[in-house]
Amino acid sequence: MIDYSKLQKSLKHLELQYANYCNAQHRPELTELDKEGIAESTIQRFETCYDTLWKTLKRYLVEELGIPEVPNSPKPILRLAFENQLFVSPIEQWLCYADARVNTAHDYDEKKAAECLALLNDFIDDAIGLYQTLTGNTWE
Structure with a gap:
């Protein structure tokens, strides 16, 4: 039996930190360094x-x-998952997430960071959908 708790926890933490990131842009008490730290x-x-x-x-x-x-x-795993109809979104979207992950692993320049952050709302939605497909549970 597969333990989905790590996936659930990491997805929940991403969801919460992404909300924090979105809200940070509207908090004048934060310095640019604070905002950069939240983005990172x-x-x-x-x-x-x-x-x-x-x-x-x-x-x-x-x-x-x-x-x-x-x-x-x-x-290759993403392609197999797509072939087995585990994704709602097109495979190209998932491959964009894969590219974003590779890009952030090697370099945190502003452009790559901004590109990654721009994908996160869709990634979170797609990851929640996949979690629900794999587990049969509703996301809370």
Whole structure:
């Protein structure tokens, strides 16, 4: 049986920190350094959630769908999940999330950070949808 608690926790933390990031832009008492720290923390939460998501998805493909040979890297796993109709969004959207994860792992320049942050609302919605598909539970 697959334990989904790590995925749930990482997704909940991302959801909360992303809300904090969105609200920080309207809080005049925060310095630019504070806002930058919140943005960086939000990106780190995304990285953790994304990594947990694809690893959980791999287990699901093997243990629940019985796919015998599943690669050990995110993009092939995302493609297999799409082929098995686990996503509502197009595969291209999920591949954008994968690219954002790779980009933030190597460089936190402002442009890449902004691109990642711009994807997070959709990523959170898609990740919640996937969580519900995998677990059969409603997101709270």
